[in-house]
Amino acid sequence: MLHRLSSRRRISLALAVALCVGVAQAASIGLSGHLDAFGTALTNLDATLQPLAAAGDKVAAKQVKAIAKIQAALAKPSVSASYSGEMKAAGKAAAKVAGKLENEATLVAALEEAETAYRADLADARDALAEQILSLTGKALKAAQKKLASKK
Numbered sequence: 368m369l370h371r372l373s374s375r376r377r378i379s380l381a382l383a384v385a386l387c388v389g390v391a392q393a394a395s396i397g398l399s400g401h402l403d404a405f406g407t408a409l410t411n412l413d414a415t416l417q418p419l420a421a422a423g424d425k426v427a428a429k430q431v432k433a434i435a436k437i438q439a440a441l442a443k444p445s446v447s448a449s450y451s452g453e454m455k456a457a458g459k460a461a462a463k464v465a466g467k468l469e470n471e472a473t474l475v476a477a478l479e480e481a482e483t484a485y486r487a488d489l490a491d492a493r494d495a496l497a498e499q500i501l502s503l504t505g506k507a508l509k510a511a512q513k514k515l516a517s518k519k
Contacts, residue, residue: 396441398449398453412473416430430467430468441460
Protein backbone atom coordinates (compact mmCIF):
# COMPACT_ATOMS: atom_id res chain seq x y z
CA MET A 368 0.00 0.00 0.00
CA LEU A 369 2.82 2.42 0.86
CA HIS A 370 4.46 1.88 -2.52
CA ARG A 371 1.35 3.41 -4.14
CA LEU A 372 1.72 6.65 -2.19
CA SER A 373 3.71 9.53 -3.61
CA SER A 374 6.98 10.35 -1.90
CA ARG A 375 5.42 13.55 -0.57
CA ARG A 376 2.58 11.57 1.05
CA ARG A 377 5.01 9.02 2.49
CA ILE A 378 7.03 11.85 4.08
CA SER A 379 3.85 13.42 5.45
CA LEU A 380 2.74 10.08 6.86
CA ALA A 381 6.15 9.50 8.45
CA LEU A 382 6.11 12.97 10.00
CA ALA A 383 2.60 12.42 11.36
CA VAL A 384 3.61 9.10 12.93
CA ALA A 385 6.76 10.65 14.42
CA LEU A 386 4.73 13.53 15.81
CA CYS A 387 2.21 11.15 17.40
CA VAL A 388 5.00 9.09 18.96
CA GLY A 389 6.72 12.26 20.22
CA VAL A 390 3.51 13.53 21.80
CA ALA A 391 2.93 10.17 23.48
CA GLN A 392 6.47 10.19 24.90
CA ALA A 393 6.31 13.81 26.06
CA ALA A 394 3.79 13.14 28.82
CA SER A 395 4.07 15.60 31.65
CA ILE A 396 5.13 14.43 35.10
CA GLY A 397 2.89 15.72 37.87
CA LEU A 398 0.68 18.77 37.85
CA SER A 399 3.28 21.47 37.33
CA GLY A 400 5.55 19.88 34.75
CA HIS A 401 8.61 20.91 36.76
CA LEU A 402 9.92 17.33 36.61
CA ASP A 403 9.60 16.95 32.84
CA ALA A 404 13.26 17.76 32.10
CA PHE A 405 14.30 15.32 34.83
CA GLY A 406 12.07 12.62 33.33
CA THR A 407 13.57 13.18 29.90
CA ALA A 408 17.13 13.05 31.26
CA LEU A 409 16.27 9.89 33.19
CA THR A 410 14.86 8.22 30.07
CA ASN A 411 17.93 9.18 28.04
CA LEU A 412 20.28 7.86 30.70
CA ASP A 413 18.30 4.61 30.89
CA ALA A 414 18.58 4.19 27.11
CA THR A 415 22.34 4.70 27.36
CA LEU A 416 22.81 2.30 30.28
CA GLN A 417 20.58 -0.56 29.07
CA PRO A 418 23.09 -1.93 26.51
CA LEU A 419 25.91 -1.72 29.06
CA ALA A 420 23.84 -3.55 31.67
CA ALA A 421 22.87 -6.19 29.12
CA ALA A 422 26.57 -6.65 28.32
CA GLY A 423 27.31 -7.47 31.96
CA ASP A 424 28.37 -4.11 33.40
CA LYS A 425 27.37 -4.45 37.07
CA VAL A 426 27.52 -0.72 37.81
CA ALA A 427 25.25 0.01 34.86
CA ALA A 428 22.88 -2.76 35.98
CA LYS A 429 22.59 -1.17 39.44
CA GLN A 430 21.96 2.23 37.88
CA VAL A 431 19.29 0.78 35.59
CA LYS A 432 17.54 -0.69 38.64
CA ALA A 433 17.71 2.68 40.42
CA ILE A 434 16.28 4.40 37.34
CA ALA A 435 13.43 1.87 37.18
CA LYS A 436 12.57 2.59 40.81
CA ILE A 437 12.61 6.34 40.22
CA GLN A 438 10.44 5.99 37.12
CA ALA A 439 7.99 3.79 39.05
CA ALA A 440 7.78 6.39 41.83
CA LEU A 441 7.15 9.18 39.32
CA ALA A 442 4.43 7.13 37.61
CA LYS A 443 2.36 6.70 40.78
CA PRO A 444 -1.12 8.27 40.72
CA SER A 445 -0.30 10.42 43.76
CA VAL A 446 2.30 12.31 41.70
CA SER A 447 -0.27 13.52 39.21
CA ALA A 448 -3.08 13.85 41.75
CA SER A 449 -1.64 16.66 43.84
CA TYR A 450 1.13 19.22 43.92
CA SER A 451 2.31 17.91 47.28
CA GLY A 452 2.45 14.36 45.88
CA GLU A 453 4.58 15.64 43.03
CA MET A 454 6.95 17.44 45.40
CA LYS A 455 7.27 14.34 47.63
CA ALA A 456 8.12 12.25 44.57
CA ALA A 457 10.72 14.84 43.56
CA GLY A 458 12.28 14.59 47.01
CA LYS A 459 12.42 10.79 46.81
CA ALA A 460 13.90 10.98 43.32
CA ALA A 461 16.54 13.42 44.56
CA ALA A 462 17.46 11.06 47.40
CA LYS A 463 17.76 8.14 44.98
CA VAL A 464 19.89 10.21 42.58
CA ALA A 465 22.14 11.30 45.46
CA GLY A 466 22.59 7.69 46.53
CA LYS A 467 22.90 5.81 43.25
CA LEU A 468 23.35 8.29 40.40
CA GLU A 469 25.25 11.17 41.99
CA ASN A 470 27.71 11.45 39.11
CA GLU A 471 24.97 12.17 36.57
CA ALA A 472 25.22 15.95 36.22
CA THR A 473 22.24 16.18 33.86
CA LEU A 474 19.93 14.58 36.42
CA VAL A 475 21.24 16.76 39.22
CA ALA A 476 20.83 19.91 37.13
CA ALA A 477 17.26 18.96 36.17
CA LEU A 478 16.38 18.35 39.82
CA GLU A 479 17.94 21.68 40.81
CA GLU A 480 15.81 23.43 38.16
CA ALA A 481 12.71 21.70 39.51
CA GLU A 482 13.61 22.72 43.07
CA THR A 483 14.00 26.35 42.00
CA ALA A 484 10.62 26.24 40.26
CA TYR A 485 8.94 24.65 43.30
CA ARG A 486 10.42 27.30 45.60
CA ALA A 487 9.16 30.05 43.28
CA ASP A 488 5.68 28.49 43.21
CA LEU A 489 5.61 28.25 46.99
CA ALA A 490 6.78 31.84 47.37
CA ASP A 491 3.99 32.96 45.02
CA ALA A 492 1.44 30.97 47.03
CA ARG A 493 2.76 32.48 50.26
CA ASP A 494 2.48 35.99 48.80
CA ALA A 495 -1.08 35.30 47.65
CA LEU A 496 -1.95 34.05 51.12
CA ALA A 497 -0.41 37.15 52.68
CA GLU A 498 -2.62 39.29 50.42
CA GLN A 499 -5.70 37.34 51.48
CA ILE A 500 -4.82 37.86 55.12
CA LEU A 501 -5.09 41.60 54.62
CA SER A 502 -8.85 41.20 54.24
CA LEU A 503 -9.12 39.62 57.71
CA THR A 504 -9.80 41.55 60.89
CA GLY A 505 -9.57 41.05 64.62
CA LYS A 506 -8.68 37.64 66.06
CA ALA A 507 -8.77 35.95 62.69
CA LEU A 508 -6.14 38.40 61.39
CA LYS A 509 -3.84 37.89 64.39
CA ALA A 510 -4.15 34.10 64.20
CA ALA A 511 -3.41 34.06 60.46
CA GLN A 512 -0.42 36.40 60.84
CA LYS A 513 0.95 34.22 63.61
CA LYS A 514 0.65 31.08 61.49
CA LEU A 515 2.21 32.75 58.48
CA ALA A 516 5.13 34.06 60.55
CA SER A 517 5.79 30.64 62.11
CA LYS A 518 6.17 28.93 58.71
CA LYS A 519 9.00 31.11 57.36
